[in-house]
Amino acid sequence: MTYWHALILAIVEGLTEFLPVSSTGHMIIASALMGIPATAFTKLYLVVIQLGAILSVLVIYWRRFLQSFDFYLKLLVAFLPVVVVGLTLKKYIDILLESVTTVGLMLLLGGIVLMFVDKWFPQESTEEGGHPVTMPSFRQALVIGVFQCLAVVPGVSRSAATIIGGLTQKLTRKAAAEFAFFLAMPTMAAAAAKDLLDFYQDGGRLTGAEVKLILFGNVVAFVVALLAIRLFIGFVTKFGFRAFGIYRIIVGGILLVMIGLGIDLQLI
Structure with a gap:
């Protein structure tokens, strides 16, 4: 992996980690299009640079x-x-x-779901007392956590799954998105720690050059995510999720058509 590859993947991660479009799916697509070999380090890099993105949540919402x-x-x-x-x-x-095929299929199906989310959960969702729900109860938090489990399938989008989970629990769009951001911190940190542990247990060792690539990727993902979070919150609060659904359907459809035409997009 070159610094050019690392830069593109980190930008993709920073832009998509908190959008309901699947950051993992987009990084898999980007890796396939750039022909990046699916080595143990590449797989590790795709997970570990998420730490930079989630650190932006701590910076923006430190008071919370x-x-x-x-x-x-x-x-x-x-x-x-x-x-x-x-x-x-x-x-x-x-x-x-x-599997790029899995990513394409999940992007398409998830996009169809997002097309109807605004209709299913019109704003503003409120409690019985009429006050907007801005923080889930313990029961609601558990339900949101169950929704997050859907995102273990690449292309589903952890952000989309948890936001929809929040909307089912009557949270406002903004509150659902923000809780999804907060939940990303322990989830992504644990995933990165687990992948690092597995990498070393399997005999992998990071070279000095690879450590520099990881640090570089995290810095880029952090900066890009800072901008993406602020833009996303404003956009989704005002316009909802339909645009993201259309985007997912287009990207997923193109991927499936390319695969159907025999164009090899699998990681090599």
Whole structure:
């Protein structure tokens, strides 16, 4: 992997991590189009640079992380389901991570769902008392965590799954998106730690050049994600999710057509 490859993948990660379009799916597509070999380091890089993106959440919302202890307990409750699913199905998840066909199909199906989300969950979602729901209860956090489990399939989008989960629990669009951002921190940090551990247990060792690539990628992903988060919150609050659904359907459809025509997009 060159610095050019690292730069493009980090920009893709920063732009898409918090959008309901699947950052993993887009990085798999970008890797395939650039012909990046599916080495152990490449797979590790695709996960570890997510740390830079999620760090942007801490920078933007640092005051929210000074809230009551309940805030962290709710994140823990929402985080636990994906831990169980991830550890149980990791072998199968790793196989799916190499499939552009899976990404294309999930982008298409997820796009169709997003086309109707605004209709299913019109704003503003409110409690019985008429006040907008801006923070989930423990039960609601668990339901959102179960929705996040859908994102172990590449192309589904962790952001989309958790946001929709939040909307089903009557959170406002903004609150659902923000809780999805917060939940990304323990989820992505755990995924990166697990992949690093597996990498070393399998005999892998990072060279100095590879460490520099990872640091470079994280810095780029962090800067790009800072901009993406602010733009996304404003856009989705005002316009909803339909545009993202259209985008997903177009990209997923193009991928499936290319694969159907015999164009090899698999990671090599």
